[in-house]
Amino acid sequence: MFHILVKSGLLALLLMQSSVLAAEYDPTRWQADIDRFLAADKDKPTEPGGVVFVGSSSIRMWDLESSFPGKNYLNRGFGGSEIVDSTHFLTELVAKHKPRLVVFYAGDNDIAGGKSPEQVQEDFRDFAKKFMDELPEAKLVYIAIKPSVARWKLADKMREANKLIAADCVNNDKLTFLDVWPVMLDEDGQPRRDIFLGDGLHMNDTGYAEWVKLVEPLIQ
Numbered sequence: 001m002f003h004i005l006v007k008s009g010l011l012a013l014l015l016m017q018s019s020v021l022a023a024e025y026d027p028t029r030w031q032a033d034i035d036r037f038l039a040a041d042k043d044k045p046t047e048p049g050g051v052v053f054v055g056s057s058s059i060r061m062w063d064l065e066s067s068f069p070g071k072n073y074l075n076r077g078f079g080g081s082e083i084v085d086s087t088h089f090l091t092e093l094v095a096k097h098k099p100r101l102v103v104f105y106a107g108d109n110d111i112a113g114g115k116s117p118e119q120v121q122e123d124f125r126d127f128a129k130k131f132m133d134e135l136p137e138a139k140l141v142y143i144a145i146k147p148s149v150a151r152w153k154l155a156d157k158m159r160e161a162n163k164l165i166a167a168d169c170v171n172n173d174k175l176t177f178l179d180v181w182p183v184m185l186d187e188d189g190q191p192r193r194d195i196f197l198g199d200g201l202h203m204n205d206t207g208y209a210e211w212v213k214l215v216e217p218l219i220q
């Protein structure tokens with residue numbers, strides 16, 4: 001009887017924690033961004049078969065027209081977002097455009113917000129499943145959680161999350177894991193300061209130029 005009560009108590013605690021986490025998630029905080037994207041879609045509809053970039057501020061701040069002139073790639077990044085946010089809004093932001101390829105960056109804010117590498121992996125799996133369900137013919141390029149000066153103390157957790165996600169991608173021809181660490185670290189294995197803005201977190205044009213070299217062949 002004691003063991004049954006203990007197990008029941010643990011189950012109740014886990015369910016309560018899950019309910020709290022679900023209650024804490026509030027997608028409405030992004031509504032202004034989503035409304036802006038929906039308005040842009042009405043003003044300038046896109047053709048199926050294109051490329052959509054989605055994710056957090058590293059996507060939002062990416063000047064795609066400058067990096068990929070004349071390609072008309074669609075930017076649907078919203079700063080401060082986590083993987084779960086892109087999953088929640090996948091239909092409105094990505095799937096409706098029927099792209100052939102999606103470039104996705106998120107996970108940075110997840111780790112900074114206290115999520116474990118394992119939770120980031122689970123969130124990525126949820127995103128990937130929804131992506132493949134809604135866009136069965138499309139392919140996904142996931143850009144690894146980047147190293148940065150501002151969040152270097154979290155590097156080990158970021159590496160672990162990247163390792164877990166890379167393992168999920170390796171045997172799936174729809175998913176590609178893109179490791180950006182080699183081009184973002186200096187000879188001493190530290191984040192290159194020349195590729196970041198003054199905040200040490202967001203990239204400058206030099207940083208994005210490094211990403212373009214890696215992303216462009218995968219898009220082609």
